[in-house]
Amino acid sequence: MTKFKTIAALLIVTLVTACSGPSKSTVDEGAAGAAGAGGAASSGVGAGGTGAGGAMGGATGGSALGGPGASQENRIIYFGYDEFAVKPEYDVILQAHGKYLSANPAARVRLEGHADERGSREYNIGLGEKRAQSVRNVLLLQGAVSDQIATVSFGEERPAVIGSDEEAWSLNRRVEIVYGQ
Amino acid sequence: MHKLIPVLAAILMLAAPPGQAELQIQITEGVDKALPIAVVPFGWQGTGAAAPLDVASVVAADLARSGRFDPMDRKDMLQRPTTGADVDFGDWRMQSTDFLIIGRVVQSVPGQYEIQFQVFDVLRGEQLLSYRQPATAADFRRSCHRVADVIYEKLTGIRGVFSTRIAYVTVSRSQAQGQVNSNYRLVVADADGQNVRIMVESRQPIMSPAWSPDGRKIAYVSFEANRSEIYVQDLRSGSRKRVSARPGVNGAPAWSPDGQRLAVALSQQDGNLDIYTLDLTTQVLTRLTSGSAIDTEPTWSLDGQQIYFTSDAAGGPQVYRVPAEGGSARRVTFEGSYNARPRMAPDGKELAVVHNDRGNYRIALVDLARSTTQVLSDGRLDESPSFAPNGEMLIYATQEGTRGVLATVSANGRIKTRIPELDGDVREPAWSPFADK
Numbered sequence A: 001m002t003k004f005k006t007i008a009a010l011l012i013v014t015l016v017t018a019c020s021g022p023s024k025s026t027v028d029e030g031a032a033g034a035a036g037a038g039g040a041a042s043s044g045v046g047a048g049g050t051g052a053g054g055a056m057g058g059a060t061g062g063s064a065l066g067g068p069g070a071s072q073e074n075r076i077i078y079f080g081y082d083e084f085a086v087k088p089e090y091d092v093i094l095q096a097h098g099k100y101l102s103a104n105p106a107a108r109v110r111l112e113g114h115a116d117e118r119g120s121r122e123y124n125i126g127l128g129e130k131r132a133q134s135v136r137n138v139l140l141l142q143g144a145v146s147d148q149i150a151t152v153s154f155g156e157e158r159p160a161v162i163g164s165d166e167e168a169w170s171l172n173r174r175v176e177i178v179y180g181q
Numbered sequence B: 001m002h003k004l005i006p007v008l009a010a011i012l013m014l015a016a017p018p019g020q021a022e023l024q025i026q027i028t029e030g031v032d033k034a035l036p037i038a039v040v041p042f043g044w045q046g047t048g049a050a051a052p053l054d055v056a057s058v059v060a061a062d063l064a065r066s067g068r069f070d071p072m073d074r075k076d077m078l079q080r081p082t083t084g085a086d087v088d089f090g091d092w093r094m095q096s097t098d099f100l101i102i103g104r105v106v107q108s109v110p111g112q113y114e115i116q117f118q119v120f121d122v123l124r125g126e127q128l129l130s131y132r133q134p135a136t137a138a139d140f141r142r143s144c145h146r147v148a149d150v151i152y153e154k155l156t157g158i159r160g161v162f163s164t165r166i167a168y169v170t171v172s173r174s175q176a177q178g179q180v181n182s183n184y185r186l187v188v189a190d191a192d193g194q195n196v197r198i199m200v201e202s203r204q205p206i207m208s209p210a211w212s213p214d215g216r217k218i219a220y221v222s223f224e225a226n227r228s229e230i231y232v233q234d235l236r237s238g239s240r241k242r243v244s245a246r247p248g249v250n251g252a253p254a255w256s257p258d259g260q261r262l263a264v265a266l267s268q269q270d271g272n273l274d275i276y277t278l279d280l281t282t283q284v285l286t287r288l289t290s291g292s293a294i295d296t297e298p299t300w301s302l303d304g305q306q307i308y309f310t311s312d313a314a315g316g317p318q319v320y321r322v323p324a325e326g327g328s329a330r331r332v333t334f335e336g337s338y339n340a341r342p343r344m345a346p347d348g349k350e351l352a353v354v355h356n357d358r359g360n361y362r363i364a365l366v367d368l369a370r371s372t373t374q375v376l377s378d379g380r381l382d383e384s385p386s387f388a389p390n391g392e393m394l395i396y397a398t399q400e401g402t403r404g405v406l407a408t409v410s411a412n413g414r415i416k417t418r419i420p421e422l423d424g425d426v427r428e429p430a431w432s433p434f435a436d437k
Helices: A002-009 A013-020 A027-038 A088-103 A121-141 A166-172 B055-065 B089-094 B140-156
Strands: A076-078 A109-114 A149-155 A174-179 B026-029 B035-039 B043-045 B069-071 B099-109 B112-121 B126-136 B165-176 B179-190 B197-202 B206-211 B217-222 B229-234 B240-244 B250-255 B261-266 B274-279 B285-287 B295-300 B306-311 B318-323 B339-344 B350-357 B360-367 B373-375 B383-387 B393-400 B403-410 B416-419 B425-431
Touching: A076 A088, A088 A121, A109 A121, A121 A149, A121 A174, A121 B206, A121 B250, A121 B261, A121 B295, A121 B339, B035 B055, B055 B069, B055 B099, B055 B140, B099 B140, B112 B140, B126 B140, B140 B179, B165 B206, B179 B206, B179 B217, B197 B217, B197 B229, B206 B250, B206 B425, B217 B250, B229 B250, B229 B261, B240 B250, B240 B261, B250 B295, B261 B295, B261 B306, B274 B295, B274 B306, B295 B339, B306 B339, B318 B339, B339 B360, B339 B383, B350 B373, B350 B383, B360 B383, B393 B416, B393 B425
Parallel strands: A109 A149, B035 B069, B035 B099, B043 B099, B383 B425, B403 B425
Antiparallel strands: A076 A174, A109 A174, B026 B416, B099 B112, B112 B126, B165 B179, B165 B425, B179 B197, B206 B217, B217 B229, B229 B240, B250 B261, B261 B274, B274 B285, B295 B306, B306 B318, B339 B350, B350 B360, B360 B373, B383 B393, B393 B403, B403 B416
């Protein structure tokens, strides 16, 4: 638990999603507890995200999988080291988000790409942008139109978890799907 | 000492807490043959009790930090002459001191001074140099560093960099109501880590500071609009200008040697980073690379004819070169799986890069003629190398526990110093050009 406390103290709000991360070790239990404070329902404004809840009136087709009502764990896509291809395990989630965007032309989404801390910073900005573009391309294939999607890369500048181990790195290589632009 | 440069209100997020910790520099590895030198406390001729600063202590600290000199402890000095006539070389020889520095601060009018000093070769009993450095109350510390520069150049034949500056980015995180707030600062300090000035402060990331060749401006990337934009800020006035806010990524600014253009990395609409040059006067944008690779982190050759940059065209990141006026790119680095963020050495013969050395990210030098790679640093997550303008040293970012600190290493890898700061994460150091360029 000591380890968890250390990590938890450094959490950025979005970290509540640790449960869904690619790595399921010590953080899991604690992260569920932390959700009470950070709140899976909170909008993730934390470090500057614009948050969920921007759905337009009359929106249809949202679910816990996709759309602005998606649970936090279904709004983060994780990537392999120095990779930007979307893993097949995210097909279902991205399909749901794509369908929602397609059914709600007024809905807007912002894809925020991130990298782990290793290597040089501007190259990591490039990686984060590539990751956001990969997710964007999947959403477009699912019927979203390009005007609905904005991308931004924060590289390694806004880690979800502070730490220099495989677990922290795997949680930081991500794209966050933020509704309401 | 702790001046908050006026910046646009929009980016001033917090009142700066007083007394940002200054950097303390420790030598972590030195050379065996550091030259013994004595810097005797300077005399004072003026009104009031003493000179604005203890010149000898600033100078001795500078010389020690270079790793090439080993200044004598003051309490071991058998005599403290302040004029040449008072020097007894016998005492200094007995204490195996090679060189002796004596001097005095003379006040002409209040606020105006002259730092007069002499350099002696103790063994020969000869004066090597006599020099007068003007100073004002406002720039007294800088003038002390200039004294150290003059002494260093006289004794080593290499121009000193003690009066240059470093820019870097700090991040401090605080927690309030379950939220983590980050505070990013672009900071400029003297090369010894003192005289800290905050140039910009924001809750959003600040990245990639780059000095203009005349040392008067800094280009950097700011996310204050929640996306990347490139700014150029004047150091003296604090005024700044947004020079690139195109769709997508605006990153990695690098000044051309003539200061007229910035090389930048832009993703524009297609989300793919490419290298461009931006003429700061005409705003003309010229695209130099294309294709699906990540092309970023440009740096110019000394003659401004070539631009070196990072590209993952071959899979992992490697350094390439492209003519600044356009043309085909050529790969430059071949050793190892990861070579990124090149910076040109002041002599134009080497590139400093971030190099993956058996799983560790380290600072390495790539010899451009021989294509060899020499690893200089020994950390696990080292990054952002920047050459001192005399090419003798590099400053870079490394990790100590979970926080970033700055370190220096000599270009031959032998002398290492660490610059820990008391709070915050420190990263992305950029060493200024020579002050009077």
